[in-house]
Amino acid sequence: MGLFGTDGVRGRANQGNMTAEMALRLGAAAGRYFRREGTGMAAHRVVIGKDTRQSGYMLENALTAGLTSTGMNVLLLGPVPTPAVGLLARSMRADLGVMISASHNPADDNGIKFFGPDGFKLSDEAEAEISRMVDAGVHLADAPNIGRAKRIDDGRGRYVEYAKTTIPTGMTLEGLKVVIDCANGAAYRAAPDVLAELGATVIPVGVNPNGRNINLDCGSTHTDTCAQAVVAHGADVGIALDGDADRVMILDAQGQLADGDQLMALFATRWAGENRLRGGTLVATVMSNLGLERYLQRQGLALHRTKVGDRYVVEAMRAGGFNLGGEQSGHIVMTDYATTGDGLIAGLQFLAEMVRTGKSAADLMQSFERVPQRLDNVRYAAGARPLDAASVKAAIAEAEGQLAGKGRLLIRASGTEPLIRVMAECEDPELLDRVVEDVASALRDAV
Template identity: 90%
Template sequence: MALFGTDGVRGRANEGNMTAEMALRLGAAAGRYFRRDGTGGHSAHRVVIGKDTRQSGYMLENALTAGLTSTGMNVLLLGPVPTPAVGLLARSMRADLGVMISASHNPADDNGIKFFGPDGFKLSDDAEAEIERMVETGVRLADAPNIGRARRIDDGRGRYVEYAKTTIPSGMTLEGLKVVIDCANGAAYRAAPDVLSELGATVIPVGVSPNGRNINLDCGSTHTDTCAAAVVAHGADVGIALDGDADRVMILDAEGRVADGDQLMALFASRWAAEGRLRGDTLVATVMSNLGLERFLEAKGLSLHRTRVGDRHVVEAMRAGGFNLGGEQSGHIVMTDHATTGDGLIAGLQFLAEMVRTGLPAADLMQSFDPVPQRLENVRYEAGADPLEDAKVKAAIRHAEARLEGSGRLLIRASGTEPLIRVMAECEDIGLLDRVVDDVADAVRDAT
C-alpha cells in the first residue's frame, strides 16, 4: 500500500486513499504513533486539525477525529485555517500532532491529509512509513474510559493572524499601499485580508467566497489572471495570489505581471545576504528552480542547494544544513525564522515590507534575474501505469539529454500528487527546447 506522496496523502475525495474509512484508519495510526508510551490515558495528549474549504473536508475531519479519539487523543478542531497555521499552532498549543486536511492547489474534488509533528514540521519519510505500516496492520485502541474528546477552537485563526503581523519590522505600516489579495476561495479567505487590513493596507479581496466547490477555480496562485485583472481594474500597487491552503504565493506588479517563487527567493536571498541574515550564504531550492536563479546567486557569491521536488524535502535540507531560506519555483517560500513550512501570506508580507523599505514599486523588486527559457509539459496517464519504464520513453529521454548536453538540462519526474509525468527542460535555444520537450512528452503519451 502506497499512501504518502510528496506532500502527505492525497487523491480524489471518496475514492482510493481519500475515503472516510481510510481517514479513520490514518487517524488511528497517527494517534497511536504519537502515543509511544502505550498508555490509554488521554489527559495530556492532543492533536490540532485544520482544513481548507473543500466540501469533503467535513467528511474527512469527522473520520480523522474518530480515529484519533479512538486511540486516546484529544482533538482540537481549528476549522478553515492556512496550512502554516497548523504547524504554528501544533507547536504553540503543545500538541503531539497537527493535521491539515487539504489538497493544496488541486481542484475541489481532490483532498489530502498532511501531518505535522509536535515541533511544527512535517513528518519525515521514516515517520510516514511507520504510520503507513500501522494503517496496514491495525493499531490497539484505547480502553473505553480513555477514549479522547473533541472540541472546536474558536481563536485558532486569530492566533495565526496576530503572529503573521509580527513577521514584518515592528512599527512598519502598509498604509498607502493598495493590495489585491486573492485567497483562491480557500483556507486564508478570512485570515489574509484581516492581516493586510490590520497592518494598514487598502485591501481588495478576491477569491473570498468559498462554497465548498470553488476552491482554486479560476483563481489563486495557479490561475493568476483573476488577480491580475483585479490589480489593473482597481489600480492596485501589487497583487498577492495564494493557493487553496495558502502555503504558496505568486506576486503581481501594477501591470498584472507575475513573479514566481524563484524571483521571490532571489530577492529575499540577496537582501538577507546583504544584511548578514542568510545562514550559510545558501538558498535551498528544488531541481525545478530555474538555472537563471543559480547563476544570479553565484554572481553574488551565494550558493544554491538543490533538493527533490516538495517543500518537505526543502525543509529537511534546510534543517540539516542550518539554512533559513528555501522554497520552490511554484511559490512555496520557506523562512524558518518565521514558519516551519511554506507560508504564502508571510512571504507576501516580506515582499510588501521590501516595497515599504525601499520605496520601490513591485515591478522593480520582482525581476532579480533573467530566467533561462524553461518549458514544463504535464502528461496525464492512467493510474497504475508507469510510463517511465517504457523502453521508447527511456530512449527518448536519453536522446533528449544528449541533445541538451552542455547547453541546458532535462528533468523528467512523476508527480507525487497527481497521475502526471512532468517533462521540464531549460535551454537558451528555444527551438531546441521545444523539440526535446515535445519529443519526450509525445513518447510518454504514446506509452499511456
C-alpha cells in the same frame, strides 16, 4: 506510489485513499504513533485544520473518530492556512497537527498532511511507520481513555496576530493598495484581515468559498483573475495564494507575475546583505530556474538543490542549518518565521521590502533573467508505468544528448497527481521546444 506522496496522503475525495474509512484508519494509526505513553490524558492532544473543500467535513469527522479512539484529544481549528497548523501544533503543545487539504488541486481532490509536535512535516520514516500501522491495525484505547473533541474558536485569530509580527515593529502598509486572491480557500478570512490590520487598502478576491470553488479560476495557479483585479483597481501589487495558502505568486501593478524563484532571489540578496542568510545558501528544488543559480553565484551565494517537494527543502534546510528555501511554484520557506511554506508571510515580506525601499513591485520582482524553460505534463492511468517503456527511454536519451552542454532535462513523476512532468531549460528556444515535444510525445504514445 504508496499511501503517502510528496505532501501527505492525497487523492480524489471518496475514492481510493480519500474515503472516510481510510481517514478513520489513518487517524487511529497517527494517534497511536504520536501518543506519549505514561502521561495524563490532557497531554494527548492533536490540532486539526482544513481548507474549504466540501469533503473536508467528512474527512474531519472520520479523522476525529480515529484519533479519539486511540486516546487523543482533538482540537478543531476549522478553515485555517496550512502553516497555521504547524504554528499551532507547536504553540499549543500538541502531539500532532493535521491539515485536511489538497493544496492547489481541484475541489474534487483532498488530502491529509501531518505535522509533528515541533511543527514540521513528518519524515519519510515516520510516514512509513504510520502506513505500516494502517495496514496492521492498532490497539484502541480502553473505554475510560477515549479522547474528546472540541472546537477552537480563536485558531485563526492566533495565526493572524502571529503573521503581523513577522514584519518590522512599527512598520505599516498604509498607502499600499493590495489585491489579495485567497483562491476561495483556507486563508479567505485570515489574509485580508492581516493586510487590513497592518494598514493596507485591501481588494479581496477569491473570498467566497462554497465548498466547490477552491482554486477555480483563481489563486496562485490561475493568476489572470488576480491580474485583472490589480489593473482594474489600480492596485500597487497583487498577492495570489493557493487553496491552503502555503504558496504565493506576486503580481506588479501591470499584472505581471513573479514566481517563487524571483521571490527567493530577492529575499536571499536582502538577507545576505543583513548577514541573516545562514550559510550564505538558498535551498531550492531541481525545478528552480538555471537563471536563479547563475544569479546567486554572481552574488557570492550558493544554491542547494533538492528533490521536488517543500518537505525535502525543509529537511535540507534543517540538516544544513539554513533558513531560506522554497520552490519555483511559490512555496517560500522561512524558518525564522514558519516551519513550512507560508504564502501570506512571504507576501508580507515582499510588501515590507516595498515599504522599506520605496520601490514598486515591478522594480523588486525581477532580480534575474530566466533561462527559457518549458514544462509539459503527461497524464497517465493509475498503475501505468510509462517511464519504463523502451521508446520513452530512447527519447529521453536522445533529448539529453541534444541538450548536452546547452541546457538540462528533468523528467519526474508527480508525487501528488498521476502526471509525468517533462521540464527542460535551454538558451535555444527552438531546441527547447523540440526536446520537450519529443519526450512528451513518446510518453503519450506509451500511455
